[in-house]
Amino acid sequence: MKKLNERQKAINLSRSRKQIRLRSRRNKEYNRTAHPVSTLDKTHSKQTFTVKAPTHMSLLENSDETLKFFKDVIDVFRKCTLRGKVFFSFKDVEILSIDSIMYVIALIRNVKRVKAFQISCMGDMPDNKNACEVLEKSGFFNYVTKRTSNAYDNNLLRDTVQIKSGNTAKSSLVGEICDFIHRVSSKTRNDTKRIYGMINELMTNTTQHAYKDDGNIMLNFWYIYIENMENSIKFIFLDTGTGIPNTVRKNHVEKLKSMLINTEASYITSAFRGEFRSETRRKYRGRGLPEIYENVSTNEIQNLQVISGKGYCIPHKDDYFDECKLAETLSGTIFSWEITK
Numbered sequence: 001m002k003k004l005n006e007r008q009k010a011i012n013l014s015r016s017r018k019q020i021r022l023r024s025r026r027n028k029e030y031n032r033t034a035h036p037v038s039t040l041d042k043t044h045s046k047q048t049f050t051v052k053a054p055t056h057m058s059l060l061e062n063s064d065e066t067l068k069f070f071k072d073v074i075d076v077f078r079k080c081t082l083r084g085k086v087f088f089s090f091k092d093v094e095i096l097s098i099d100s101i102m103y104v105i106a107l108i109r110n111v112k113r114v115k116a117f118q119i120s121c122m123g124d125m126p127d128n129k130n131a132c133e134v135l136e137k138s139g140f141f142n143y144v145t146k147r148t149s150n151a152y153d154n155n156l157l158r159d160t161v162q163i164k165s166g167n168t169a170k171s172s173l174v175g176e177i178c179d180f181i182h183r184v185s186s187k188t189r190n191d192t193k194r195i196y197g198m199i200n201e202l203m204t205n206t207t208q209h210a211y212k213d214d215g216n217i218m219l220n221f222w223y224i225y226i227e228n229m230e231n232s233i234k235f236i237f238l239d240t241g242t243g244i245p246n247t248v249r250k251n252h253v254e255k256l257k258s259m260l261i262n263t264e265a266s267y268i269t270s271a272f273r274g275e276f277r278s279e280t281r282r283k284y285r286g287r288g289l290p291e292i293y294e295n296v297s298t299n300e301i302q303n304l305q306v307i308s309g310k311g312y313c314i315p316h317k318d319d320y321f322d323e324c325k326l327a328e329t330l331s332g333t334i335f336s337w338e339i340t341k
Helices: 006-034 036-044 063-079 098-110 112-116 129-138 171-184 193-211 252-260 264-273 288-297
Strands: 048-052 085-089 120-123 160-166 222-228 232-239 302-316 320-340
Touching (some): 063 085, 063 098, 063 320, 098 112, 098 160, 098 222, 160 171, 171 193, 171 222, 264 302, 264 320
Parallel strands (some): 048 085
Antiparallel strands (some): 160 222
């Protein structure tokens, strides 16, 4: 090999540096044109939206204001780009209910866009001590990865079954719930047979209706919470599926009527009465809600309340139903009921 002199070495070094500069310039051009996501990462990774919760946050007690808050959250999720951030401001919340906590968890864990766009969700704690207690005993912190240093902490778990979730029926969990009922009340195993069947049916409905996408913003999951009250045991159940009004099969007259007036509460009533078949059109489907209403008629359960879509329905005995039209839509269905101890 011919040995290079100093001048030739300098020329070769200069050529190498020039080639490196050209290659670096080409790489930058390639990244700008072929990979715009890299640019979005840098410009939007620090993007943060803040949504402020109402002072009284409850789907069942302050429906319209709470649903408006959740609508704002969903609108913000739609605005978020890749790796955007959403901050939940709970600082001013004074009254907080388990049903609304459930829905916050469902929004964070089950909204499809949150998963697809890797949206980060953060929040602060309420200043109100009672609201902090509700947040603590609900099991909320089992579903979030980080906890603020000033989070309220006390021993409130003995009289609750903290929020549990799943996307299939879990007979073992239903069995644990029945054991909890036996422990805190005078109910026998025979007394809890109907409750076992009711909870199992609600869990199964989430799975059975998973076939119907219909533009639902959330994945089909269920959430359940049970609390031992002074004179009763309270149950909260959330199904994040398409909701009762969207899963009943409507005929042409009903579809025309639904475009003229809001009938979603009446659809819930009709489903309890067994007047609609399920969207599956199978004879054995659509029996769950009539069987649940039978528990109301026989006084097995009390204070049943249901919110789904824009409908709020409270079933009573003797085929009587209170119906209410809501200003905003709940994506999914909330059930709340009690049993006496």
